[in-house]
Amino acid sequence: MRKVIYNQFGDESVLELTEQAVPGIQKDQLLIRVKAISINPLDWKVYGGEMKLMSGSKFPKSVGIDFSGIVEQTGSTVTRFKAGDAIVGLLDVFKGGALADYVAVKETDIAPKPANLSFEQAAALPVTGLSAMQIIDQLAAVGSNQDILINGATGGIGVFAVQIAKKRGARVTAVVSTKGVAAAKQWGADTIVDYTRQDIRLLGQQFDAVIDLSTKLSFADAKTLMKKRSVFITTLPSPLTLIYSFINNLFSGKKLKVLILKSTAEGLNTLTKLAEAGLQIVLDKTYLVTNVREAYQEASQGSIIGKSVIVLN
Numbered sequence: 157m158r159k160v161i162y163n164q165f166g167d168e169s170v171l172e173l174t175e176q177a178v179p180g181i182q183k184d185q186l187l188i189r190v191k192a193i194s195i196n197p198l199d200w201k202v203y204g205g206e207m208k209l210m211s212g213s214k215f216p217k218s219v220g221i222d223f224s225g226i227v228e229q230t231g232s233t234v235t236r237f238k239a240g241d242a243i244v245g246l247l248d249v250f251k252g253g254a255l256a257d258y259v260a261v262k263e264t265d266i267a268p269k270p271a272n273l274s275f276e277q278a279a280a281l282p283v284t285g286l287s288a289m290q291i292i293d294q295l296a297a298v299g300s301n302q303d304i305l306i307n308g309a310t311g312g313i314g315v316f317a318v319q320i321a322k323k324r325g326a327r328v329t330a331v332v333s334t335k336g337v338a339a340a341k342q343w344g345a346d347t348i349v350d351y352t353r354q355d356i357r358l359l360g361q362q363f364d365a366v367i368d369l370s371t372k373l374s375f376a377d378a379k380t381l382m383k384k385r386s387v388f389i390t391t392l393p394s395p396l397t398l399i400y401s402f403i404n405n406l407f408s409g410k411k412l413k414v415l416i417l418k419s420t421a422e423g424l425n426t427l428t429k430l431a432e433a434g435l436q437i438v439l440d441k442t443y444l445v446t447n448v449r450e451a452y453q454e455a456s457q458g459s460i461i462g463k464s465v466i467v468l469n
């Protein structure tokens with residue numbers, strides 16, 4: 157089978173499409189024929205070596221965190237799925253391995269694919285959908301009548317964060333670049349700010365939650381946008397930020413919270429239910445696995461609305 161691996165850290169040129177043996181499965185595992193995977197910024201942070209502490213430095217390594225596919229074979233203790241089922245799932249974010257014709261997974265890594273989604277749409281759901289759910293429902297605990305600012309609202313997480321925050325009854329200000337203005341309006345944002353025309357630090361409005369998905373807005377700069385009792389969310393975990401947030405949150409009403417994605421079977425099932433109920437999934441580009449380097453090169457340049465996916469077949 158085909159599998160994308162790498163043997164050193166670097167840019168997308170380290171990614172190699174190789175021939176490997178189809179993995180065997182343990183009794184609690186399933187063999188999945190992968191149909192599509194989605195591209196995440198985490199991918200190039202990991203293969204770029206930025207996350208060595210978590211990923212380790214042993215090679216070969218693999219890419220592809222979230223995926224959709226069809227159950228090919230089940231181990232003897234698997235009860236919830238059978239051969240032929242269409243599924244969606246995600247793997248350990250620091251190990252990946254889904255960018256392959258087949259992958260071995262556990263039942264807790266997958267959920268049934270919503271029937272209303274294509275395999276490409278379904279692959280685009282897990283990492284960014286779970287991140288958005290965790291940010292809106294747990295870290296920001298968004299409720300009705302709250303004012304929420306989402307900085308980077310047309311990216312993978314932003315598309316879902318805007319829609320989930322609106323479902324919770326919040327007033328959403330979406331910060332986007334010019335090409336994303338119409339899209340953010342379509343997903344229900346109440347106010348759209350084009351960051352290429354306006355410095356958001358000078359908006360003159362305060363929010364209950366400021367969610368930075370761009371990695372460009374610091375907590376210090378965000379403070380002018382925060383109500384006395386409010387929360388700032390960053391997606392960049394580092395030991396220093398975690399220590400700083402612990403101390404800050406003891407003394408300040410302006411809290412700092414850090415996203416550390418937790419993947420659970422329950423979360424994945426809740427997310428697929430949201431998708432069945434109409435959560436919009438926005439696909440930008442679809443690539444063939446044979447064009448893997450081009451796919452990651454283009455995606456890492458930015459300017460994508462929603463998600464890009466890679467298909468296998």
Ligand SMILES: NC(=O)c1ccc[n+]([C@@H]2O[C@H](COP(=O)([O-])OP(=O)(O)OC[C@H]3O[C@@H](n4cnc5c(N)ncnc54)[C@H](OP(=O)(O)O)[C@@H]3O)[C@@H](O)[C@H]2O)c1
Nearest residue numbers: 197198308310311312313333370372391415416417458459
């Ligand atoms: N900590 C965790 O557990 C965890 C989990 C998942 C993801 N993440 C991280 O979360 C971040 C967001 O993920 P994602 O998938 O949503 O990424 P993404 O698809 O790359 O989205 C980032 C967004 O930021 C926007 N942006 C860029 N510069 C901006 C600026 N100066 N002001 C406002 N917006 C700007 C981009 O819009 P334009 O292209 O239009 O400029 C884009 O829409 C990534 O860094 C990812 O690695 C962390």
